[in-house]
Every structure is written in structure tokens, then in C-alpha cells.
Amino acid sequence: MLIKMIDIDSIEVKNRLRPVTLSAVKGLAEDIAQRGLRQPIEVAAQSGGNKYRLVAGAHRLEACKSAGLTEIAAVVIVGPAAALRRHEILENITRNDLSKLERAQFLAELKRLYQVENPHARHGGDRTNEQDATVGNLNDWYAEVATRSERAGRTIQREASIGEHLTAAAAAALRGSDFEDNQKELYALSRLPFEKQDAVAQRLTAPEGAARTVAQAVKIIDGHVDRAAAGDPSEKALNKLKETWSRADAKARRLFVEHLIDEGSLSADCTKGVK
Numbered sequence: 001m002l003i004k005m006i007d008i009d010s011i012e013v014k015n016r017l018r019p020v021t022l023s024a025v026k027g028l029a030e031d032i033a034q035r036g037l038r039q040p041i042e043v044a045a046q047s048g049g050n051k052y053r054l055v056a057g058a059h060r061l062e063a064c065k066s067a068g069l070t071e072i073a074a075v076v077i078v079g080p081a082a083a084l085r086r087h088e089i090l091e092n093i094t095r096n097d098l099s100k101l102e103r104a105q106f107l108a109e110l111k112r113l114y115q116v117e118n119p120h121a122r123h124g125g126d127r128t129n130e131q132d133a134t135v136g137n138l139n140d141w142y143a144e145v146a147t148r149s150e151r152a153g154r155t156i157q158r159e160a161s162i163g164e165h166l167t168a169a170a171a172a173a174l175r176g177s178d179f180e181d182n183q184k185e186l187y188a189l190s191r192l193p194f195e196k197q198d199a200v201a202q203r204l205t206a207p208e209g210a211a212r213t214v215a216q217a218v219k220i221i222d223g224h225v226d227r228a229a230a231g232d233p234s235e236k237a238l239n240k241l242k243e244t245w246s247r248a249d250a251k252a253r254r255l256f257v258e259h260l261i262d263e264g265s266l267s268a269d270c271t272k273g274v275k
Helices: 022-035 057-067 083-091 100-119 129-149 154-163 169-176 183-189 194-204 214-222 233-247 248-263
Strands: 003-007 041-045 050-057 072-078
Touching: 003 050, 022 057, 041 083, 050 057, 050 083, 057 072, 083 100, 083 129, 100 129, 100 154, 100 169, 100 183, 129 154, 154 183, 169 183, 169 194, 183 194, 183 214, 194 214
Parallel strands: 041 072
Antiparallel strands: 003 072, 041 050
């Protein structure tokens, strides 16, 4: 294993599945400033000069930049692009700080790489012995990844399916929200048609009137539920007031109106005809 000091400016970062979070970078930068970088990043050499592509360690790289360093210790990995990409993902899925969405996206990409290298594992067809062998190969892959990540094979299969079927726009909309770590709702969203996922994700994360579940968001978009039922506080309060007003007798209504006038919320001129 070759470890060398390389210029930070010579490292290219692209096609990262997991965005760098500023809070994590800040904590790492403070630690690196005090104790130095204790775990090298991993890079792959690029053709045409002293240029490198980041394989693993995006947070460490950004933290070193933030700490004002110009060089960083790195392990230089050699291999084909697909193998390097797989190495990057495997390094990440063993981490405990991944959100449910991040893990699903990593596993989906890892599965895609496997299927590119093993085309027979992605095609079905008639129920033949060949198909049975294909299913077995894919199940073996699930089992291998499960062992590496210390998770159940069925869990890996479900998580990879979520990542495969979520649109990039829907995933981006959910990032940073509570839904990013809610596997039940992520799975429900991933089952929807692609053209509907983005609108549902936007409804789930809307600043006002956000839906509480994917099922509720679908009903709102389809026009089967009003905004109050979706959890808009103002709409819910208004509906409650209207319901109370409809049940109140004449005296209660008059007293309520007088209260509004006394507190300055209503002009006396607006009360004509109120019974």
C-alpha cells in the first residue's frame, strides 16, 4: 500500500453519491488542526500528469482544505474505474452514520456495477434453469454485501430496491428532512411512478401544508384530501373555528364577536347582521 503526500489542488472530486455536510467538516477540521490527519484518504491516479481522483475520504479532504492545509496524506489505489467505484461504495456502506436514503443510493449503485460486470444477473425471461442460476447469482451478491456490511440479506435487497427506483430529484428534495431516515416512507415513495415521485417529495417537504406520509401526499395531489387534513396548522385552526361557530347558539356567537371587538381584532362596523 503506497501512502504519499499529494497536493490538495491536484485532487478531482466528482460523481459523489454522498454530499459533504458542513457540520461534519467543521468538526473534522478542528480535530485535524489539533492532531493532524490520522487516516489517509484514498485516490486513484489520473492519466496525464500528477492528477488524482478521490475514491474515499471526501469529508477528510474538505476538512483539510478548511484547516488551511495544502497537502494531504493519501493511499494511491490502482485499478479499473468500476473497481475503484465499488471500493468507494464499500468503504461507505460500512459506516454507521449513513442515513437510510444514503445507504439505499450506495447499494443501488453497487448493484448496478455488479450487473454491468455480470449482465446475466440482470435479465429474466422464461422460468428456465438459466434463470434460476441468474437469481441465485444475485442472491449470492446480496448475501456477500450483507456480510460485508453486517446486515441481513433481505434488508440489503430492500434498501437497494429503494435506491434503484427513487428519482434523483425526489431524493434531493428529501435530503435533510425527516423522511431521509424513514425507510418505510422511502420505500412507499420508490414504488410510485417516476413522474409522480417528484411532486410527492415536494409535498412531503413543503414549508406549509406538508403531508405527513407518502399516502397522504398522493391523496392531496390527486385532490382527495384538503390541506387541513395534510397538517397545515392555519387551515386546521380555521376549520376548527368554523365548526365551533356552526354549533354555537346566538348568545355564544354574540359574546365571541364582542370579544373580538374588545381586543381590537374586529371593527364594530363589521358586526351588522351577526346573530
